[in-house]
Amino acid sequence: MTRTRWLQAAAIVIVFAVAAWGASRLLERMVSPVQEQQTAPAPAAPAANVAHIIATLYYGTPDGQALVAVKREVPLGEGPRAQGHQILQSELEAAPAPYVSLVPPGTILRAFYITERGDAFVDLSPEASTMHPGGSTNELLTVYAIVNAVTANLSSVERVQILIDGKQADTLAGHVDLRRPFERDTSLVRETKGTQ
């Protein structure tokens, strides 16, 4: 066998191996919901070689009165569900200065999935509730930061329901009704030059 034939055979083997790995990853994603990892890459500085999109995320204004929409780079996801997961992962990270994070620190995205009807479910770890500082205003801002982050970036999603620890919850901190899905609401959003 000549040196050229060896190189051709090696290239074919490599191509098949990459294809098989890709197919197995695809199958894995199709049969199970996206499970979040606690150590997601920082949204503000994705690796240079990772494709990303510009997504609209929501944080609290410095005075705590309203939401503010902030454009941030978020890793590209394959399809709405994976993209939604990336967006929420970024939403849960610390807010860029001077804005305020509305989801309690330590909250983990347990799962995110979308039904055929366009209802999305955001499953958060219990810290979203147990570590929430409370107050109707605060709670409304937290809920709509999450709901708007999903609906503003995923056109296929009309409504968002928030679950806690895999289950339907009454409220995060005693005020806002989480038993039903929410639609996008920008009435709490304040116009600002805060786009990054």
Place this chain on the structure above:
Amino acid sequence: MLAVVLALASGPHAQGTAPASPLTLVTRDGRRPVPTTVINNQEFIALDDLASMFQLMVREDALAGGVTVSYKGRTIVASADQPMASVNGRVVTLPAPVVRVGRRLFVPIDFIARALAPIYDVPIDLRRASRLLVVGTIRVARVVVRIDAAGPPTRASVEVTPALLASSMFDGGRVIVRVEADMLDPAPPPAPGGLIDQIQVSNQTTLIVFALNARAAMPRVSTTTTTESTRVTIEIPPTAQPPQDTSAAPPAQPAAPPLGALPQAPPPADAVPALPGQRTTKLQTMVIDPGHGGEDAGVRGTKGALEKQVTLDVSRRLKSLIETRLGVRVILTRDDDRAVSPDERDAIANNSKADLFLSVHVNGAPSPAMKGAEVYFLRLDRAGEDARRSTAASELVLPAVGGGTRPIDVIPWDLAQAAHVDVSSRFASMLEEELEKRTPMGPRPLQQAPIRVLSGVNMPAALVEIAYLTNAVQERAVLSAEFQGGLTQAIFDAIVRFRTYLESPPAP
């Protein structure tokens, strides 16, 4: 018994004519007409009527030359010859002596105030101008309505004597003033003028109703109180551009409907539990819901104040104030430090057939600068809107016990509030307006939001965030008696206004 042949019997028998209207006897038990008769231009009342009304003993006395009236050992001797009477030995003058008409004896109606009242156990007040005979401790408010300036702007006033609580509301082109009295003693109202089409006041209700015309804009109402009277001033500005015709009138300022008879007393409360969608017309019971409790402390202040304790303190104050001054039964969803689920809170309100629900909370924010009170009422989602429409459209009528029918509105219990959102928004607005007078307000003082504890209550409902516990100044303030006193007074004032709204006739 020949001695009991009175000069009365032998004197000329008078003939009486009926006055324009009878006296009205007003007691705690109600009111009823009392006939009188006019003789020689003097108004008289039959002694036997007085005897049955006031449990008096009446005896004709020839020796004394008149009539002896006894009540619990106290006596009045009224002369048949002279316009006077001896009341427990003290002489009082009367407009005329005792008169016989047929077989009956009559005394001037002033006999009631001058002779009977001094010996009677409970107060008797004869109000000649309004033709009321008030017996017992009944709060009768003398009401004088004036149009101070026809304008526009039109300024009218209601003077209430003595100084009693008065509240007002603007509803469907009418200003309705309610006086916290058992009854009104109104002076004849002036002729309407300016932007006021009609004025209605009577002693049959405790409401004074001003019907405004289509050119009237939103009126401003202010109340001042002195030691002697309460004065409600109503200023009615004209709309910026008067409509060309009535059909062009904006919806917010509809032409006032022609007023029919003033509303009578509300019907008695239905013994059957209120069903979703049934509008309550009376405020008899309300539920106050102190937020959080038990392991759920709510917002924590930087100095350690806990929301659950502040809400309980304020709710207890409110309960005391409302029960004492309004006579409304108040139920707390918790009266100690324990956890109560939202469903339990709703169930307490629904099972007690409350007419009003108020949840009390203290707010929190990421920024320590945030401060002020905020009021919430329920915002419906799609399911809630569907439920609300269903209460209007899919009403079932079922046979009722004892005959007749009653409407049943089919609606999921966890969406019970859907049928009351419009009325709840009224209550929330009144809360916001009254709070604004006494406490700082937050950046969004009135909001509609999907509040969990409000969704399942089958009655008008609101939630108030009284202050921000995350603001150091407000944290200190909410613990003070001064702040809590002002706050509870504001909420109380809103509840009084809401009661007036409930009991007023619905605007068309």
